[in-house]
Amino acid sequence: MVRRTRLDASDCPVARSVDAIGDWWSLLIVRDAFDGSRRFGEFQRGLGVAKNILTTRLRSLVAGGVLEVVPASDGSAYHEYVLTPKGRDLFPVVVALRQWGEAHFFAPGEPRSELVDREHGRPLSPLEIRSAEGVPLGAEDTVVRKVS
Template identity: 80%
Template sequence: MVQRTRLDEDSCPVARSVDAIGDWWSLLIVRDAFDGSRRFGEFQRSLGVAKNILTARLRALVAGGILETVPASDGSAYREYVLTAKGRDLFPVVVALRQWGETHWFGPGEPMSRLLDRRDGRPLRTLEVRAADGRPIRPEDTEVERVGEGGQD
């Protein structure tokens, strides 16, 4: 069996983040948690993923501090999964992926789900990366300050 390369000690923040949530099932679980899913069965119905895979991904997200389990909101014996502060901090990442997908993976007029501002029912403004002084930043406007040998950025 091929062993997965661990990146949890890499000097690159992107590598560590991908190590924590880079699995596509995990990111879709986080997406569903933002959409209100809380129970195992809700995640499984939404994603259509096998129970063993879902169990493993949920355990990893809990172990990573992205989700936590809490008593069921209806008072039953079940447990529910809720986003932690660390998990909620993934919201801009999920929005950025959504907006990138809307731009690059759908044809003109092709139906897609939409993320709307609950207050006014309008789509969100496209996310932008900005410098500390507020000006828009493009990839060519940045550089990576590398640390030591061994890490990749």
């Protein structure tokens, strides 16, 4: 078996973040957790993922502090997976991927799911990157300061 390269000691925050999430199944689990999935069966039905893959990804997300296991909210013997504060901090990442996908992978008028604000039912404004002074920035306006 090929051993996965670990990036958890990298000096790059993007590399460490990718290492923590692991793969696309894990990010889709986080997406579904934001949508209200809490139990193993809910994740499996929503994603259509094999049980062994889901089990591995859930364990990894729990070990990484993105999800936590709690007793079932209905008092049954089951348990549920809930986002931790660390996991909830992934919300802008999920929104950014959603908005990028909306802009680049759907034909005009093509049906798709839509993220709306709960109070008014309206779509979200596009995410923007801003300077400390509030000025919108693009990639050409930034530079990465490398660790010496």
